[in-house]
Amino acid sequence: MSTSPTAFSPELSPAVPRRRRWVFALPLGLLVAALGLGAAGAAEAPAARRKPNVLFLLADDLRPDGIRALGNPQLKTPHLDQVVERGFVFRHAYTFGAHIGSVCLPSRTMLYTGCHLFHNLGYGNGKTTTFPQAMKEAGYATIRSGKFGANPNDLCKPFDVNLNGYNSEVNANNIIAFIKERAGQAPLFLHMASNEPHDPQFATPEYYPLYRAQDLALPVNFLPLHPFDNGEMVIRDEATVPWPRTRENLTAKLARYYASISYWDAHVGRIIQALKEAGEFERTIIIIAGDNGLSLGEQGLVGKQNVYENGGMQVPLVIAGPGIPQGHSEAFAYLMDLYPTVCDLLGMAAPQGIDGKSLAPVLAGKAAQVRPYAFTCYTDVQRSIRDQRWKLIRYPKINRSQLFDLAADPHEMKDLAAAADQAPKVGEMLARLAQAQQEYGDTCPLTSPNPASAAWTPPPVAAEPAK
Ligand SMILES: [Ca+2]
Structure with missing residues (x-):
């Protein structure tokens, strides 16, 4: 672990291209002045100081079971477990969808704007106040440290401090330094947008030995190959594990994925410790979310370009802290709901014209x-x-079409679409799908006049696994 700096001094990892370093090469005094830090912050109104802090942990490609306390006993995540165990879990949370293979980008756009994909690609009308702007206007001292690329960087400009950190240690250092600089002057909005556990599943070396591939279980709905062409079979993410998927090649990726999560967990623990040392922890709302999910052998898939449960679109969503009960809900939540939910929790009005819905009534029972x-x-x-x-x-x-009875078959292993007695249910669900499309302005046809073949065979040469 690195020693945290005592004054605000943003870090970059060694992997940062040299041409980007100038941004952070300002003398500290100038940087502090440019960011409006220091004595000026002491003039915050007392009322603003009483608002709770918000620590928003957004992981990259984190599955809904990507924390031990969320249901995966193979994982070691002691710090995140403590948050989950005292918090409220939305078990059916999703990113709305994606118009491109980089599911991350539309997901984050929707999250920061509160608008859905078909509302100008998640940007809404472009005039509505964004999540970062709203927090700043409410008197928060705001920092984002984390992922760039496949991130709507323009939407993150309103953060007082907006840094591209390349791993969780760097991002935690930046946020800890910010806590030390700003605690007590203003309520804090701390947004750690981790790069982990996205491939190449970075961790420092001590975390990889925590998981031995041969000890890891395959998902119950593991398949060597997806049974038909779902329209996106050989995209980069799917090529991170060769075809056919085997126990050997899949568990090697699983072990790295879990190590990267444990590494992230450790640095989240450092941020929580810093909040405690600053006397701020008890009045901090902590949000844990992932920008999208990731298949890890389910249905023969290893990417995020699918709509299965525990696949590309389902995400973890946990809210914990003052005023938040311990519990869980099956309510359907989208990441775009977070913005109006936080507004509600903080007593702020959510802007008109966004599509997300406050989950606060669910939290309140x-x-x-x-x-x-x-x-x-x-x-x-x-x-x-x-x-x-x-x-x-x-x-x-x-x-x-595929039809699943999730009550009897939560892992989507028995497709009922062709069962004669399910024809009415297929028709009903297709009608509801068309109704949802109409509601959201999705003009994608559900039927092709010249359908492609559903048959699929993997590429003849095994793809090179991601490093
Ligand atoms: Ca992602």
Whole structure:
């Protein structure tokens, strides 16, 4: 572990290209002045000081079970476990979908704007106050440290401090320095947008030995190959493990993925410790989320370009802290709901014109849900609709549907779409899907006049695994 600096001094990792370093090469005094830090912050109104802090931990490609306390006993995540165990878990949280293979980018755009994908690609009307702007205007001292690339960097400009840190140690150092500089002067909005556990699943060397590939279990719905062409079979993420998937090649990736999560967990622990040392922890709301999910052998897939449960679109979502009960909910939540939810929790009005819905009534036990179904989408090749029991996935390019009874089959292993007695349910769910498309302004046809073949065979030469 690095020693945290005593004055605000943002770090970059050695991997940062040299041409970017000038941004951080300002003398500290100038940097502090440019960021408006220091004595000026002491003039914050007392009322603003009473607002809780918000620590928003956004991981990259974190599965909904990507923390031990969220249901994966193979993982070692002691610091995040403590947050989850005293917090409120949304078990059915999703990113709405993606129009491109880089699912991260539209996900983060929707998160920062509160608008869905078909609302100008998640940017809404471009005039609505964004999440970072709203926090700043509410008197928060704001910092984001984390991922760049596949991140809507323009939307992060309103942060008082907006840094591209290349790993969790660097990002934690930046945020800890900010806590030490600003604690007590203003409420803090601390946004760690980690690069982990996205491949290449970075961790420092001490974390990799925590997981031995041969000890790791495969998912119950593991398949060597996806049974048909879902429209996105050989994209980069799917090529990080060779075809066919085997126990050997898959668990090697699993071990790295878990090590990267444990590494992230350790540095989250350092931030929490810094909040405690600053006397701020007890009044800090902590949010844990992932920007998108990731298949790790389920259905023969290892990417995020699919709409299965525990696949590309389902994400972890946990909120903990003052005023937040311990508990969980099956309510359907989207990442775009976070912005209006935080506004609600802080007593701020969410802007008009956004699509996200406050989850605060669910947290307060006043509502069981904020929407009756969850719709997700991936480019023009996949659409899904689900309620608390049934899920339909539609592949418009091959005119194929899958129907799953999630109550009996949560891992989507038994497709009922072709069962004669389920024809009415397929029709009902297709109609609900079309209704959701109309609601969101999604014009993707659900049927192709010239459907492609659903048959698929993997590339003849095994793809090179990601480093
Ligand atoms: Ca991501």
